[in-house]
Amino acid sequence: MDKILFLAHTDADGTLGKAALEALNAALSLGGPVTVGLAGTATQAGADQIAGCGAVRFLAVTGEEFAAPRYSTDAAAAEALSRAAACDIVIAAGTSRWARALPGVAYRLGGRVDTHATSLAAIGGVPAVTRWFYRQRMEAVLARTQRPWIVLLDPGCVAAWSGPSGTASTEAVQAAAATRTTVTGHRAPQSDEQTIRPDAKVLLVAGAGWTKKQGDGTVHAKEAEELILGFLRTAQASLGSSKSLVDQSGEGQAVLTCLSHMNQIGQTGATPRHAKGLSTCCHGEEPHVVGWRFINQRRAINLDAGCGWARGKADVLYVADAFEVLRKVNALL
Numbered sequence: 001m002d003k004i005l006f007l008a009h010t011d012a013d014g015t016l017g018k019a020a021l022e023a024l025n026a027a028l029s030l031g032g033p034v035t036v037g038l039a040g041t042a043t044q045a046g047a048d049q050i051a052g053c054g055a056v057r058f059l060a061v062t063g064e065e066f067a068a069p070r071y072s073t074d075a076a077a078a079e080a081l082s083r084a085a086a087c088d089i090v091i092a093a094g095t096s097r098w099a100r101a102l103p104g105v106a107y108r109l110g111g112r113v114d115t116h117a118t119s120l121a122a123i124g125g126v127p128a129v130t131r132w133f134y135r136q137r138m139e140a141v142l143a144r145t146q147r148p149w150i151v152l153l154d155p156g157c158v159a160a161w162s163g164p165s166g167t168a169s170t171e172a173v174q175a176a177a178a179t180r181t182t183v184t185g186h187r188a189p190q191s192d193e194q195t196i197r198p199d200a201k202v203l204l205v206a207g208a209g210w211t212k213k214q215g216d217g218t219v220h221a222k223e224a225e226e227l228i229l230g231f232l233r234t235a236q237a238s239l240g241s242s243k244s245l246v247d248q249s250g251e252g253q254a255v256l257t258c259l260s261h262m263n264q265i266g267q268t269g270a271t272p273r274h275a276k277g278l279s280t281c282c283h284g285e286e287p288h289v290v291g292w293r294f295i296n297q298r299r300a301i302n303l304d305a306g307c308g309w310a311r312g313k314a315d316v317l318y319v320a321d322a323f324e325v326l327r328k329v330n331a332l333l
């Protein structure tokens with residue numbers, strides 16, 4: 001049976017976040033002996049948090065230099081933990097941090113890596129991962145014979161591990177953290193408030209229609225922004241956008257300043273997971289809607305009864321003026 005290393009970096013407070021606990025659950029579900037490997041400024045709190053998970057060993061690379069996401073130090077920590085654990089399969093959350101560092105680690109170890117896994121299971125005793133291809137149009141289940149095999153599990157796909165905490169007996173692992181890269185600070189995308197909330201129940205998508213001339217022959221971009229932000233605040237919703245709308249800033253047209261390319265949903269954008277989605281002033285073209293693959297209930301508001309959403313892409317289409325509808329919805333909220 002394959003030996004498994006669950007790899008995680010600790011958060012700023014030394015604990016493990018939700019995505020890491022999901023990856024731990026996936027690692028445990030394979031049935032092989034699990035070693036925990038942690039990296040961060042402080043790791044004991046994280047180890048204690050999952051002390052009751054049944055892991056056979058707890059390894060940790062600890063130090064100030066492993067606090068900030070940085071390829072050289074993250075890769076060094078992951079490589080040292082992988083060598084010390086000598087496991088066949090390494091499972092980690094598909095955070096931006098690990099997604100950047102672990103493919104290089106797989107190369108250093110002479111192994112293989114698969115990213116964007118959505119589930120892991122032992123099929124006929126053989127571990128296999130499920131992942132989507134071609135922008136979530138095709139799903140594949142794949143196994144590999146090469147070892148070590150590193151698997152990055154996309155956040156939000158399996159339940160997070162929960163169980164008793166305790167006191168974990170942790171073995172220190174040394175990692176060579178030589179780096180020429182200095183972290184000087186953080187810069188957030190240009191928008192004045194947080195609009196992307198991966199854990200929100202509702203996704204509101206804004207399309208280019210919000211900045212087009214309306215019935216009175218004029219553009220109402222400022223009101224559009226107020227209505228959208230008003231909905232986001234009261235419903236604690238996440239904000240998505242069509243490509244056309246986020247591209248407009250480069251084309252000198254009216255723009256919504258609350259949006260950046262980070263908000264784009266679709267073939268060349270994100271594929272978020274939310275229980276419900278409401279599309280507004282967006283035509284519902286295939287390259288956009290393919291990003292809605294994991295939105296369970298889809299609704300759209302469009303003036304055009306023949307828009308893409310009407311063609312089997314939405315559960316409910318409101319043929320209506322999105323300005324009027326959101327004004328009313330915000331008042332009700």
Ligand SMILES: Cc1cc2nc3c(=O)[nH]c(=O)nc-3n(C[C@H](O)[C@H](O)[C@H](O)COP(=O)(O)OP(=O)(O)OC[C@H]3O[C@@H](n4cnc5c(N)ncnc54)[C@H](O)[C@@H]3O)c2cc1C
Binds near residue numbers: 209265266291
């Ligand atoms: C290779 C490729 C990749 C692409 N990737 C992406 C991608 O990742 N994401 C993406 O979004 N697009 C993508 N596109 C572009 C995509 O095909 C569409 O061009 C884009 O999604 C259209 O954006 P839209 O629906 O916001 O704008 P439009 O097509 O301009 O539609 C605006 C809609 O607003 C409606 N409207 C106007 N006023 C109101 C009102 N008051 N109330 C209600 N409705 C109103 C109109 O009826 C219209 O249907 C890609 C295209 C290609 C070729």
